[in-house]
Amino acid sequence: MKKELKIIQKERTNPLAHVFDDFISFCQSKSLFMLHYCTGCGAIELPPAMTSRFDMERLGIQPMVTPRQADILLITGYVSIKTLKRVILTYEQMQSPKYVIGICSCTVNGGMYWQSYATAKKLNEYMPVDVYIAGCMPRPEAVMEGLQRLKDNIRNDKKEHKGSAWKDYFNRYDYYLGNQQALFGDDWQTPTDIIAEAKLYDLETEETYGKHTKLLEKHQTPLLPQEMRIK
Amino acid sequence: MNKVPIDEILNKVNGIKITHKRKTRIRVDVDADSLPTLLELIKGRASYIHLSAITCVDWIADNQFELVYHVWSYEEKCLISAHTRIDRGSESNPAKYVSVYDLFKPADFFERDIFEMYGVTFIGSPRMEKFILTEWNGVPPMLKDFDAEAYVQETFKWTDYNPDWLQELTDQGGGIAVKPEDIRTAGNTHNMSTHRERDKAKAAAVKANEKMQGWKQ
Amino acid sequence: MSKHKEGHSKSYEKLKLKTTLKEILDVAVSFEKTARDFYTAMIPKVSKNIRYIVEELAEEEQQHYDLFLSLKNDPYVQSQLDERIKTPTENHKFSDYVQLLDLGDNPDDQTILQYALAREDAAMKQYQDLADNAPEGELQDTFRFLAIEEAEHKLELEKKYYEIIHSGGPQ
Amino acid sequence: MKKINYNDKGSILNPLKNLQFYARKPVTEPLGPRPASASYRGFHINDLDKCIGCSSCQKICDNAAITMVEVPSIEEDASKGLRNLRPAIDYGRCCWCALCVDICPTSAIEMTREYVHVCDGDETDSYFIFPKETGIHGDSFEKGWTKTEDSDLLDRARRPMGEMEPEARIDNFDEIVDGFTMEMAIEEASRCVDCGLCEDACPAHMHAPNYIRSIYEGNLEQAVEWMYETNPFSHVCGRVCTHICETACSLGHGEGESDPIAIRWLKRFAMDNVSKTKIKQIARKGKSRKKSGKSIAVVGAGPAGLTAAFDLVKKGHKVTVYESLPKAGGMTRYGIPNYRLPKDRLDQDIEVIQSVGVDIKYNVKVGTDISMAQLQKDNHAVVMAIGMQMGRSTRIPGSDNKMVVKAVDLLRMIPKGDEFNVPKSAVVIGGGNVAMDIARSLARLQKQKYNEVNITVSALEQLGKTFLADDDEVIESKEEGIVILDARGPKQCVIENNKLTGLETVKVISIFDEQGRFAPKYDEENLQFHEADMVVEAIGQMSDVSILGDELTEELEWNRGRIQIDGNGATSVEWLWSAGDMVKGPDVINAVADGHRVADDIDKFLNK
C-alpha cells in the first residue's frame, strides 16, 4: 500500500497561497483534455460518452490527440504487454498534472484475460491510477461518473490529496520502474528522464531512487536528436 | 464451361479421403505431399479461389500438426476443408511446410500467424517474421505444451484485496476458504470437489482420539 | 403388579391424613428418598452396559428429592406452587399401555424403563386422586403440584423409552 | 429506400437545411445514471439464506472471479448439504456474463440493475465484494438478470427409474427397480455439478462426484475404482443405501421441481455393468505386498466387520472374520429382503472381499464356540462388529404369545429358507423400513401361498409427517395391497383361549412435542381391533452384547447402552475396537465408514 512519503517542499510564505491553490485546482478541474487512445475494448463506450448522447463536454472534458496536451489518460480495459510499453511512454510524455483512469475489470486484477500470457494484470503496478471505474465494460454513465469523481478529486486535491496520484510516479519511481523492468527486461528505458523531472518539480524522495534506477542508469543510452533528411 | 463434378477433380489426388459433411462443406484428408497439388487443382479447375483460412491444430499426443486449408468457391458455393498432417518437429528442428502463397495471397497472413503461434516455418512464404508477437520472447504460445496459466501465475502478481468485510469474517474465524486459483491448479475443473468436510471430520476424530487417550491411561 | 398396588394404597392412606403443606412435602420427600435408594441399590445388580439407565433414574429421583426439600424450606412456597399449577403437564397416557413386569434378578433395559414408567404413573395418579379428594386450598394445590411434577417426570421417561427402545433396525 | 443521385452536386443553399435541426429534440441525456433495463446484468446480490455454498458459481466463472469465503455465523450441516461458504466476487475479474446466476442451483445469486461503481486509485479493495441481499453499495436496486426457465443451465429432472408393476412383483422376490440403461445413466450423470456436497454428507465420504464423472465419460471401470477406494459394499450401497448424499445434493435444494441426482442408482449401474473379474482386479489395487505378520480377529461378517477386514488385509495384515450364521453379510443378508437387494449381488461383494484375502469362518459363535479371551490371546487386535440383531418387543399385554414375533427373526428366516407358517392375516407394529420390509415380504409369501394379501401395518407415527420409512417404501407397499394405519399405538394383543386373534390399537393424536422429542398423546376413546393370525413387532433392535462375557462387560466403558468408543472406534480396552450398528446405529454406509475408521486406527496402532 501507499506509504506516506515526505516531500521536501519549498517554504510557501505568501498568505494568499491557499486561495491561489484553490483557484488553480478549480480551474484545472473545469477544463480537462482526455487523450484519445483506445487501449482495449472499453474504448467502445467512449464515443457515446464523448458525443451528443452523453456529452462529456458539459463536464469540460474533450478528447485530445496528443499526449503532450492531454491531462487524462484513459486506460480502457486490458493492456497487452506491447501496448503497455506505449502506454508508459505516453504517460511519461504527458505534462503534469496528469491523471489516469482505469476502466473495466482488467485494469484492476486482470479481468477476463487473467489467464492470458499477453496482457498486464494490474495497472497500478506500472503507473499511479487516480480513479477506477468498474464494469466490463462500464456504461457511458459510469464513465461519466468516474470523470466527475476525478473532477471532484482535482477540485479537493489541496485538502484531501486525492487528485495528486501523478506525484507518486515521481515519489516512488523506483517501484514503478522495477515493475516495468520485471516485465520488459532489464534494459527497459523510456526517452523521458523521470528523475530529472522529479528534481525539477521537487518531488524526489528517498524512494525515487533504488536498485532499479541504478539498473536503468547502467543501460540507458543517451537519446540522440533525430535527424530528418529530406532532399 | 463444362462442370466437372468436384469429386472427380479431387479424386485425381493420390490417397485422398473425401467426406461430404453437408451441402456446403466437404472435408478432404490428404498427405502433406499432395496438398499443394490439391489446392492447385481445385483453384485452377474448380473455381475454389477464396482462401478463407488456414488453421493449425497441435495434436501433441500424435506429435503432429494438422493444417487445415479452408477454400471457398464463389461459383459452387461450397467450402472444401483440406486436412493434412505434418510432423510436429522439435525445438532444434522446427516443423516445416511449403507455403501456398503463390496460389493464395492471403496465405501470407495465415502462414505468418501459424509461424508465430506454432513455430511452423512455411518455405516460400514472403514474410516469415514476427507480426503480432514482436515483443514476445517465449516459445510459440499456441503450442499445447506451453502452459499459459502457469506462465501467468509465475509472471504476474494479483491484487491482494483486504476489504473490511473480509477482515470482519477473518476475526470471526472465517475468511477465504477456496480461492479460484485453488480449483484450477488441478488443470481440470472436475477434480476440484471441496473435501473440507472430510478433512474436518478427520480433524475432529483426531481431537476426540486425543481426548480418549486421556481416560484410557 | 399387586405388590405395587398395595404400596399405592398404603401411601395413599398415609398422605390422606396429612393436613399441612409441610407435612405432605415431608412424606413426598421420603417417597423420593425411597425411590432413589431403590435405584441406587439396583445399580450394581444390572449389567454394566445398561447401568446408565438406572443411574439416571437414581439421579432424577435425587433431583426430585432436592426440589421438594428446598420447597419445604422455602418461605414463598405457596406462590411457587401457584405458578406451577397454572401450566399443568398433560398426561399423554402412553404409559397406560406399557405393561408392568417383574423386575427379576437380571432385568434388561426395557424392563427397567417399564418399571420406572409404571412407578411414576402410579405416583402421579395417586397425587391426582388426593388432589381431587382434598378440600380446595393449600392442600389441594400441593397435591396438584406433586401430581404435575410426577407427570413431568413420567413424560421425560417416556421420551427416553422411545429413544432407547424404538430405535435400531436396518434400513 | 431512396436512391442517391450521385451526379447531384447539390445546391449552394444546402447548408440552410441545417436550420431544421433547431426544431428537433436534443438527444442528450441528463447527467446521472439512467435506470437500466429489466434484465440488465449489473452488480450481484446473493440471498445468503438460499445459498448453500455449493461453489457452482465459482466453477462456472470463466474469469476465476469468485472466491468462496467461510462465514462462521452461518450454520453448516453436511448431512443436509449446507456449507457455510458463500461467494465473494472480484470485480477486477468479473465480466458480468451472468453464468453464475444461470447455474446457481438454488437461484440465490442474482444481478441487479445497479452498474455504477467508481473508486479512487487506492480503494481497489472495494472491487472485492461480498454480495448480500443488498448490492455492492448496500443500496437496494431492482433485480436485473435473474434466472428464468430458459436461461437455467441445469437439468432439473431426474431420469425416471423403471420399476416392476405391482401386479408383477407381488408374488415373487425379484428385484423391483430395473436400473438405468447406459444412455440414461450418462444423461443422469451429466446433471452433476460436482459440488462435492454428497461426498461431504456421505459417512464414508465416497467420491461420488468422481465416479459420476467417470460414468458420464462412459468409463465404468474408472467409476468402480473410485467406489472401491471408499466402499467395498458398493453393490449393496447401490441398492439399499440411505443415500444421505441425495439429500445433500445441491440440485435437490433448488426451487420448485428440482430432483437430486440419483447417485445411488448410478452406483448400482456402474457396479452392475463391470464384470466380476474386473472388480476383483480393481479391489486388489493398492494391496500391500508385504506381510505385516500381525493378525486381527473380526467378530461379525457384516458390512462394518468386512470393511475393516478388507482394509486391514489390503494393509498386509492377516484377518479372520467370525460369523455365527452360515453366510456372510449380516443384516444386509438377513435383514433386507431379496426384492430390494438380490442376494447374488451381496454374494458378489463378499466374494470380492474374500478374493482380496479375507478369511471368513462361518457358524462360529463367539462367546459360546470361542471366547473373547481366546480371540484376544490369538490376535493382536479384535474388532467387534456384531450389529443389532435382536428385535425389541413392545411388551404390551399378550405380546408373549408365540404368534407375536419379532420382525428381525422373521426376516432372518426367509433367506435361510426356514419353514414357518405363513399367516393368512398379519399385523405389523412399527413404522420404520424394517416394518415395511417384513410387511412386504409377508405379503409376497401370502400371495404365493393364498393368492391374496392381508397385511396391516400399524405405526405410532403419522404418514407424510413423522413417518420413519422412506416415502418410496410406503408408496410401493400401498401398491402391493398393504394397509398402512398410521398414528395408532398398540394397546394389547388380544388372546382368546391361548390363541392370538388380533391387535387392539388406540389413536395417537400427536407423537412429538415442540422440541421434536417423543411425547405421544393418545385418544383412549378411539379404539380399533385388527384381526390377525400373527403380530409382527418391528419397533426397534438391539445388540446382543452378552457374548462379551461379564468380565469384559465390566472392564469396558459404556455410553448409553453402547460400547464407548473414541472417534476412531477404539474402545477403552486396548486390544478391542468396535464398529458398525452396535455402536453407531443402523445404516450400511455408516457401518462401512466405521469399518474404514477402525481399520485405519488398528493399522496405526499395530505399526506403532
Added chain:
Amino acid sequence: MRPENYQAVKLGQSNEYEIFIGPNHPGIEGNYAFRLMLDGDIVVSGKADAGYLHRGFEKLMEGRLWIQNLAIVPRICVPDPAPMEVAYSMAVEEIMGIEAPIRAQWIRTMQLELSRVAAHLFTFGGHAATTGMYTPMFWGVADRDLVLDLFEDFTGGRVYSIYNIPGGVRRELPPEFLQKLSNLLDYLESRQNDYDNLLFTNQVFVDRAKGCGALTQEQALELSVTGPNLRACGLAYDVRRDDPYLVYDELEFDIPIQTAGDAYARILVRRDELFQSIRILRQIIERLPSIKGKIRTPIPNPLSWNVRKGEAYARVESSKGELAYYVVSDGGDKPYRVHVRGPSSMHAVQTLEFLAKGARLEDVAQIMFSLDACPPEVDR
C-alpha cells in the same frame, strides 16, 4: 529496450522516410499501428504492425469450458460482437449435432441484423471523421446508442450481449420489444435524408472519398476481401445468401453492390446494407410473433459437458465481412482448438498495405476506416 516505434523519424534511403501511425493516433481505428515509408506525402510502402490488442484468445479458449467461452468470444470484435457469439454457438451446435429451435434462430437473426445496423452507424461516423467531418460521428454514435438500448433490453448487456448459447438463446424477448424495435426502425428510416444530406451526398466528403483506395474486383478476390468491401467491387457475394445459415433463406433482401471499389463505394454499400438490414428486421417483426416454441435446445450441464469429437467451420456474414469459426473438439470439456477468422484480418493487413501504396498520407486513415478494419480481429 524502447519500443521500436517510439523514434518518429528514421533515416531512409534517398528522400524516403519512415513514419509510424499509431498505435496512439486519431487516424487509426482502434489500437493498431502502421509503418509507412513516404516520399513526400506519397506512401511508398506500408507495413502493418499489429499485436497491441493481442490477448491470445485462441489460447484462452482452449483453457475454458465450452460454455465459458461464450463470455469471451464477443470481445474479439468490439463494434460488432453479436456475429461472434452466433458463429461460435453455431460451430458448437454443428459438432454436437443439435439445432437451435426455430424461434431461437429467428431471434438470433434479429440480433445479428441489429448488430449490423449498430456497426454500420458506427462506421459512418468513423469514416467521416477521417475526412474531418465530425457531425456524422456525433449522429452515428448517438443513433447507434439507440440500438444498444434495444440490446440492453433483450440481452441484458449494452455491448456484449452474451446472449447466445449453444442450443439457442438465453432469454425470451421482453414484452413490447418488437414494438420498440419497430419504432426504432421508423426513426432510423426517417434519418435517411439527414444522413444523405450530411454525408453521402456531401460534396466535401464525396470528393475526398471518391477514388480513394480503389480496388478492382480481381484484386479484391486475390486478397480474399469479403463483405461490403468486396461488394463495393461489384461482386454480389454475401454469406447470408450464398452459404445460408439461421433463417436467412426465408428472408427477402437485396445484396447492394457498387462497382467503383473505392472508399466512397464502400460506404455507399454500407449505407444500402443498413437499409437492407432494416428491411430484414421489418420482416422479422412481422414473422416472429407467429413463431412460437422453445428458445433453447437443452444442453448437458455445462460443468460436465463433453462435446463429442469433431470439427466444424461456421461462417457468418458480419458487418465487416466473412467471419468464420473453426472449432475442433477432441471429446473433452474444453475446445481443443478454436480458430477465429476475422474478416478484418484480411482487410487490415494485406489489403491495407496494398491500398496504402501510392496513396497520400492523409488518405491512409480514410482507407483504413473505409475498409472498416477492426484491429482486435487481427490480433485476437
